[in-house]
Amino acid sequence: MNEALRALIVWASFAGVGTPFTRVDPVIESDPTEIERAALREVLRAQERIYETRPIASAALDFGIGFDPTGYAWGKFRQRGYAAAFSVEKLKEGLEWNFPSSRYRLSFSRGNFSASPARQQSPVAEVPLLILLSRAFEEGRQVQFGPVRYALLYEDGRDIPGSLSLLRKDEDGIFWVTYNGLEQARAGIRWFLSVNGTLFGLRLEGEHIVFYKKPARKDSFSLPQICASKAVM
Incomplete structure (x- = not known):
């Protein structure tokens, strides 16, 4: 497979709206236009609503979820102002951790996060x-942006x-995460979506996430910086 074709396949795999291999046009550099800003404090405040209490x-x-710079899911646990988080891979092995009220055994199995008192191992609190x-x-x-909501x-x-x-949800109900390290x-600008000839990207600027757009063209095989995406398990 030549490098140009390989680049197109990678590009299509993260930019597709319906399926991971939707064809999108290659792009060339042009001046981006700022279209929206999201304050980090708004993002963090909204994340407080994600938790499920059991x-x-x-x-x-409290059970929550987050993602690391490589797009892997982490389980988040919170009790009386104390917070801890562990990768799903680590939780699959099972571990014990001290929280304000007790020491719990935490795990991830069969699509569920679970916690139980370390000594009794019952009752079990679970969240899918x-x-x-x-x-x-x-x-x-x-x-x-266009038909795509994140x-x-x-x-x-x-x-x-x-x-x-x-985080987005495709037409088949599958969740996809587009991921970046903070650096x-x-x-x-990290480009993550192409819709109807327009490319959309983001950059972290101070205390804001700033979104940009620029036109895409068909007559070049050069690719800008892109964000990778993966299906969430």
């Missing part, structure tokens, strides 16, 4: 990954490695 023994535990993804998509700070997710690096992600997002 009773566990005589207490309660799908519920957390749906809440993140519906309750997160929204942006929309929820913004931001991690400052305290609990999950710093990242800026866009990447600050370094330059």
